[in-house]
Amino acid sequence: MALGDSFTEGVGDVDAARPNQVRGWADRVAEVLSAEGDWEYANLAVRGKKIGQVINQQLDQGLFLAPDLVSIYAGGNDILRPTADLDALMRGYEGMVRRFAEAGSTVMLFTGFDTVESPLFSKTRPRTAIYNEKVREIADKHGAIVADYWRWREFSDLRYWAADRLHMNELGHALMASKVLNVLGEHQVTEGNWADKILAPVLPDLAVNSRGEKLKEELGWATEHLVPWIKRRLTGTSSGDSLSAKYPKYVQLSASVN
Template sequence: MTFEQRYVALGDSFTEGVGDDDESRPNGVRGWADRVAEQLVLADSSWGYANLAIRGKKLHQVLNEQVDAALAMSPTLVTIYAGGNDILRPKVDIDGIVAAYDAGIAKLCASGAAVLVFTGFDSGSSPVFGRTRGRTALYNELVREAVENNGAVLVDYWRMKNLQDERYWAVDRLHMSPAGHMLTAKKVLEVLRGTDAIDTPELEEQPARNRVEQLRRDAQWAREYLGPWVSRRLRGVSSGDNLSPRYPVLTHPPLPVS
């Protein structure tokens, strides 16, 4: 099938769609990129969509494994976010990884595609991941410079303060919930100056918790999610090691039933 417009999504779990579960789709997730592609196709059926993102990928892996594969599809639109998994490591050279990122963004922009690049999220409210806030702030400043230098377009995830509400996050507290993916898809489409028919997420009422209940909840989260996450890092194992890209070639995304 030949597509006049071609959207290719690159990155890690954020772009793969982790947290937005849908067992009917590849890798069992949907995500904001699928939702953006669905709206593009609904507005113009000439759009094709590929998603090369795989959870757990570090920045150099995204660049080495996904950029050339994306360029081979002659994209007209690329979205990319990489570096979040690097920032969470005990040691990281922020200047070094963003210098490589800059070169990758430049390569994508040189193709003539419109390139949308995300800043990192402000995790300052998280008692665990908030410790990386300073790293992310530095990363973001360098990413903004790379975006400006290469003529890319910025999606400023850092400034989406409404996402600070925990109801926009999955139970693992690391990935967005379906509501978070919906909100992010609407933001991307806003940056693209496109219209969308995505419902504004309706959040369930947040139950009041006393200190004991919150501590019990935090302990359960640490056992079920934080511990296994740390264990994988120590063993050099990634949750995406045995996964393939969800949509490795251009296709029409599955459209929502309603």
Template sequence: MSKRLVVMGDSFTEGVGDDDPAYPNGVRGWADRVAEQLAVHEPDLQYANLAVRGKLMGQVLAEQLDQGLDMRPDLVTLYAGGNDLMRPSVDIDAMMDDYDKAIGRLAETGATVVVFTGVDGVEDALFRKMRGRVAIYNEHTRVIAKQRGALVVDMWAMRQLRDRRMWAPDRLHLNSLGHTAVAIEVLAVLGVGHTLAETELGPREVLTTRERRAQNLQWSREHAWPWVQRRLRGESSGDHIKPKRPVLAPVRAQD
């Protein structure tokens, strides 16, 4: 059983969208849930979360990789690149070459390495346009994982994540239901028993065209436009955010 868990990445791994004031940075997320479940089996577990929202692939690797390696983890997760894919222009092949090298460095330590595919946004009008990019990213990820001996959490195959009820109001980040679903999948990939339970959402609400248009307009005003404005100003949501768990520390088990 793992004794040192280190997770690296962007808002997905930090836990953005799963608001909880009891946790550092005011968010919980899938990684905290996984750590809490692992601690049930390994009371001496030490956990660090270096992820920071808004970070691009290059920033994640430059700012977190060496720090994470210095902690000598025996279990490490890495997910980055989602923010890059949302940019107007991205060289996915070059980006994934860097990702491959980073995962190789992690694997060479003997640690169990976990990586993720991107979510299938087919049912969302905005993210449907990114499906091609995400699919290329995912194929690179699968090849890298096979060559490096890493484990893959296949979020593309998690059909429940297509449901908007799994997502925060900004439509960019998972809410507590979505983060719980990811935590369950991570633990399944690791072969670790847990007490987490997914919520049965039932049938989706059927909206009229007018209601859907009103929701999209509200989302554009409250979330999309502020995001565009930050891009135009060269700002990031993570500019003044610190990692929520910058050093290895004990984590309280959750039964």
């Protein structure tokens, strides 16, 4: 079972045939596990959710479903808000992990991505580093697995990112699925190494744009993605306000699921 925000919902990996019109790394992992063994999958993640909302809106349902394995990632939307109290939020995060661990679930947590090379988000790096240390402490205390996104430098390649520059694209989600399967295999949560069940993404050639083309691209990005994001921040709305969980009950997925 997967809890969290847009990262786990699968935003950036477009698939019009699926719930919320996205696929994502969690779906891709579930497809492999369902094909190779008797696994079922639920995904309660919804884009735009902050830590408090994940706790309030997903925790009880998640505990009710009593998963053997649960992935949890939330905090990216809190890190983007400089006034958010990360210490207080991570105490709530730890409480969520503790409840799953006490219920007998294996818990997998994620560190946040290192934005050192991002002109847009590099200023959030110190807050992400604090968040990551809190995640590692929580994992040590409650026996959780850590998928260390911070150290996976491959994701610094812009070809793994969607046009909004905030979410991974289909190539990024495919790479993340392979990484997650590898982590699960290393910790013997799954039998065997299933990371090779997902083909390594083939990256396109890097585009070589003129100065004018780059300026046009920047203006297009600002109009299509930055301005709506700022508007949501100012109005207190979220891109996930009208959405519900993709898979609120257990399903078995195949790569051709509609």
